[in-house]
Amino acid sequence: MKKHNYSAGPCILPQEVFEKSAAAILDFNNSGLSILEISHRSKDFVAVMEEARALVLELLGLQGKGYQALFMHGGASLEFLMVPYNLMKQNGKAAYLDTGTWANNAIKEARFFGEPMVVASSKASNYTFIPKDFAIPVDDDYFHCTSNNTIFGTQMKSFPETAVPMVCDMSSDIFSRTIDFSKFGLIYAGAQKNMGPAGATLVVIKEELLGRTGREIPSMLDYQKHIAAESMYNTPSVFPIYASLLTLQWLKGQGGIAGIEKVNEQKAALLYAEIDRNPLFRGTAAVEDRSIMNATFLLNDESHAPLFDSLWKSAGISGLPGHRSVGGYRASMYNALPLESVELLVAVMKELETKI
Amino acid sequence: MKKHNYSAGPCILPQEVFEKSAAAILDFNNSGLSILEISHRSKDFVAVMEEARALVLELLGLQGKGYQALFMHGGASLEFLMVPYNLMKQNGKAAYLDTGTWANNAIKEARFFGEPMVVASSKASNYTFIPKDFAIPVDDDYFHCTSNNTIFGTQMKSFPETAVPMVCDMSSDIFSRTIDFSKFGLIYAGAQKNMGPAGATLVVIKEELLGRTGREIPSMLDYQKHIAAESMYNTPSVFPIYASLLTLQWLKGQGGIAGIEKVNEQKAALLYAEIDRNPLFRGTAAVEDRSIMNATFLLNDESHAPLFDSLWKSAGISGLPGHRSVGGYRASMYNALPLESVELLVAVMKELETKI
Known part of the structure; x- marks a missing residue:
């Protein structure tokens, strides 16, 4: 009997994603090959990657607005590090909203690059609410927030108007509600909630924000290298990305x-x-x-x-x-x-x- | 018709891995849940991770010898960075053998942390051979080599005796031939050749080598954090790791x-x-x-x-x-x-x- 799965993540995906992805493991696109054994440089997988990247921008309403969608490795936890590496100036500052465990982890990693300033926190109340009255210094490199706090069951219902780029960890509520996504400079999300199975990470970034810090960035942590390589700087997570595409297609079918x-x-x-x-x-x-x-x-x-x-x-x-x-x-x-x-x-x- | 798949990677896996992993997507262990929707903290997946980590050490003959096996994110390309971050002292030096494109990439990333010294290279001949006469300085932090060069079709048939820890990128020949693996301080490999589908990365490390550099290391790049978290510091690539376990079980069955x-x-x-x-x-x-x-x-x-x-x-x-x-x-x-x-x-x- 199929379970009613309330898991916090990895979590339930549409039944048709299970069926189609299982079929693709036995034979992908009538190619005589499994999706697990094809080259990531094959025509068939390049088409998967292109469609997935385009569909992300389409669903978020960001097509033609200067954004790039990337499928990365490492989960949101690696983004905690990549965001400051790519956006924080040498000894720069950034504003962080502390709304829970994951926001906290993001703050911790940003300390390797500069000064993450906590503009507000609900830690004292065990994160039962979202702080709302705070100011974001206009000379900070960016403002970072977490749109939904999986552990504490809280969610930002609105986002501040900011003079600096707004970065958001949307791991647990991306694709779940209409937002003006063009307010954000960078959005990231582990796939394993609304987008697909564990093993892929989505990054959506306004390209003009990159290359401004003067830092040299190791290749795997450099968004510009991933953009130049069309999200295939190294072997991507082929199957998790394919299953994510199926989930995005299902979502499009739901309106x-x-x-x-x-x-x-x-x-x-x-x-x-x-x-x-x-x-x-x-x-x-x-x-x-x-x-x-x-x-x-x-x-x-x-x-x-x-x-x-x-x-x-x-x-x-x-x-x-x-x-x-x-x-x-x-x-x-x-x-x-x-x-x-x-x-x-x-x-x-x-x-x-x-x-x- | 099933193809004869000579792809360089991702590549052919055993047919039984395709069949069992497709079945687990429809229903994993008669749980009424797909392997794609279970929590990585669930009893069933913790068992997968434990068995996979133990089986790696068993197959390599490294059980009880002070090694840890980790399933990481990011492919060998992220290891190019993690190896020096974890093993190179501040402004330290390490010896690198340049046998091809991937060795070269590893050298490039190590420059962020110290001085990677190329002890020998076959670049001038377009990497048609493996250099054999070279000396490794005894005060280097480690020696790094690539056991098999996928692009150029060359393979190290023997490994030097080294006074310093030997690190090896075995992405394209791990689990293919008997070697005394205990000669190595750290072995890493993208899964997508002999171990499983794309999306997981194996690291096998002699634990005593860690924590010696005096560096502070960002969490996701710190092997010690991943070891302490039993390879679940963050959500692991559940499906690629499960398919890797199936491949390792098949290998055990082949002797x-x-x-x-x-x-x-x-x-x-x-x-x-x-x-x-x-x-x-x-x-x-x-x-x-x-x-x-x-x-x-x-x-x-x-x-x-x-x-x-x-x-x-x-x-x-x-x-x-x-x-x-x-x-x-x-x-x-x-x-x-x-x-x-x-x-x-x-x-x-x-x-x-x-x-x-």
């Missing part, structure tokens, strides 16, 4: 970001309504900052946990336990999670109420 | 490295014998340095190319054209290429002779 956003809002509204209504549960994130991707919630009485856990497990739900920093539960409702899975979870929460 | 080495030697002997016998062809690499993985050869008369190309293509062979730096042909005979594919290629070369 793109605007189409999926409607479903995502429905799912989140349904679950948060139950968290608020059901006297057994409470949410952990500030209501106005609640993520539509990751809903974090606790049982008011922890002694009910064994019964609740047995109920959702026997309903075929998986991946619901919360991150150790927050405890309780986390329902990750990425693009590919169907509304029916949320209806089922809500039914199980109601069932718990009848059994207490 | 391990010693078992596959016999087949590899048979394949190489058969093809080189034909290259030497057939008056239409000649090899490009010095005979004593010929790679058992990548055989590079030319037509003596280039006007025969259209006929030869049509013959091998219609025989169901793919991936035979040589790299642009050498021209002609390159037959990559990685572990998973069956002897029958080489017999077929030899038959086609003989057929050309009858038609000229």
